[in-house]
């Protein structure tokens with residue numbers, strides 16, 4: 001069985017004026033199918049950097065990002081775009097929906113972009129909206145939804161292309177405590193039901209019990225919290 005996501009000896013520096021600042025050093029992580037992993041750590045420790053490297057949104061300076069058994073550093077730009085669109089579902093702090101589209105069309109758009117809008121994916125859109133409790137709001141423009149509802153749309157959209165990997169960066173940052181629990185519970189349910197490999201970056205200790213493993217950024221690496 002292939003591990004969907006492996007980070008191997010990841011290195012990352014940023015330039016700060018004339019200085020090079022090392023953010024990640026020899027960082028390793030594997031996430032298996034059906035595993036929902038949390039990444040926690042102090043502000044500025046590199047959590048979002050780990051996620052964006054795992055999601056092919058920025059490159060590492062060294063190491064391998066292995067998605068379904070292949071190092072994506074070897075991919076052409078086109079193949080990397082394809083991986084982002086089809087193998088990874090992203091959920092961000094702000095839901096990042098398209099303002100003037102209705103709920104249903106947010107889902108349709110990403111699948112049309114993947115060239116995959118057909119009877120099967122239409123049914124998937126209906127099923128996902130049902131599972132996030134938004135079937136009755138499918139035709140609503142997203143501007144008129146609450147923060148929690150927008151995040152539900154973002155969750156459904158992230159699963160729409162049936163990706164192997166789900167990456168969520170502070171998905172509850174804009175929500176109150178009750179909504180935060182609902183949203184993370186929903187991500188956990190979808191990840192476990194659909195057997196995805198998922199990473200969530202969060203500050204919110206109250207939602208960690210929904211995760212199967214918790215990693216802390218420590219000394220530029222990830223350390224399993226026992």
Ligand SMILES: Nc1ncnc2c1ncn2[C@@H]1O[C@H](COP(=O)(O)OP(=O)(O)OP(=O)(O)O)[C@@H](O)[C@H]1O
Pocket residue numbers: 014015023041042043044045046047048049050
């Ligand atoms: N593009 C960039 N250029 C320069 N420095 C950067 C860049 N992106 C991130 N950094 C720096 O790298 C460090 C890690 O940033 P990152 O956003 O990964 O941290 P984080 O743990 O997610 O923080 P937070 O919890 O505050 O969101 C920070 O010091 C940040 O200022």
